[in-house]
Amino acid sequence: MFAALSSPNIHTPRNMQEYSSIILHYPSSSFWAGGTYIMSRPDAYPSNSLNQEIIYLGGIEELHRFQRNDRFAEFGSMVTLDEIISTGKTVLPKVLIDNIENIGSRLITRRATIGGALASKDVITSFPGTLIVLDANVEVKFIKKKRLHSKWMQLTRLLDRNGHLVLPAQGMISRVRIAFTDKNYQNFSSVGSFMTKGDDAVAVAFATTLNQDLLLNPTIAFTYPKLGILYSRDVDNVLSSLRFPLDDKEYKSLEMILFTFIDSTFQNISELQRARTKGILRNIIDDLNEKALTVPQSEGS
Secondary structure, three states: HHHOOOOOEOOOOOOOHHHHHHHHHOOOEEEEEEOOOOOHHOOOOEEEOOEEEEOOOOOOHHHHOEEEEEOOOEEOOOHHHHHHHHHHHOOOOHHHHHHHHHOOOOOOOHHOOOHHHOOOOOOOHHHHHHHHHOOEEEEEEEEEOOEEEEEEEEHHHOOOOOOEEEOOOOOEEEEEEEOOOOEEEEEEEEEEOOOOOOOOOOOEEEEEEEOOOEEEEEEEEEEEEEEEEEEEEHHHHHOOOOOOOOOOOHHHHHHHHHHHHHHHHOOOHHHHHHHHHHHHHHHHHHHHHHHOOOOOOOOOO
């Protein structure tokens, strides 16, 4: 029974030059960041695959760097979620902080990395949806013509029509840039376990500026861990057209429009996910209605 089991070959590059050499020789390698996802999977180790190659990214100093200025914060992909909170909690967007604190205890966030939370292949985490809402940019490193290249791009450009983040062949995320925002309404909501009950879990990230009865530059993303991420500028435009507070008829119309987008993207959304999505959406709209009704007279006149 044990004859078929094999230990992986672990590569530990210390800089991007060494990483480039390794990925050229072993293009099918798996990346190991914090390990919170891999080690939570049943039968993750030992492996039945022969000649399994793993590149451990923790030794690359460049991927641990953090910097910020007046406009944005930039994190290397090996920066942990706990480090993001400790270095930027007072300036980073509330929706991002709420998302990190929702993911789990410090036992998890001290190991989980921002790159791993974005690039996990088998289960989509709640993190990409939040960064999409914040219009985050990522630096992608990839091999082309036997050389390592870098390119900055909006995270939305990596989102395919099925709602999955897709990197170039032999690509990895090396840095993430998050702009500071002055949007006065931000909401992150998650129901269910993304790791253990992904078939029924859902997360919604939303950010906008509520200006009297209008939403300015609203962005919303729905994440279903086993299906994908729904983000559409068309949905944002629908939200921009609303005037608050919404009555029940207007809310039902909005709900119908949103689920038309959801159902056209994901055919296998569960009834529990549907109910949970409706509940989160209802809570957001109720909150916005209340805020629109309590605008000071001097602002609303």
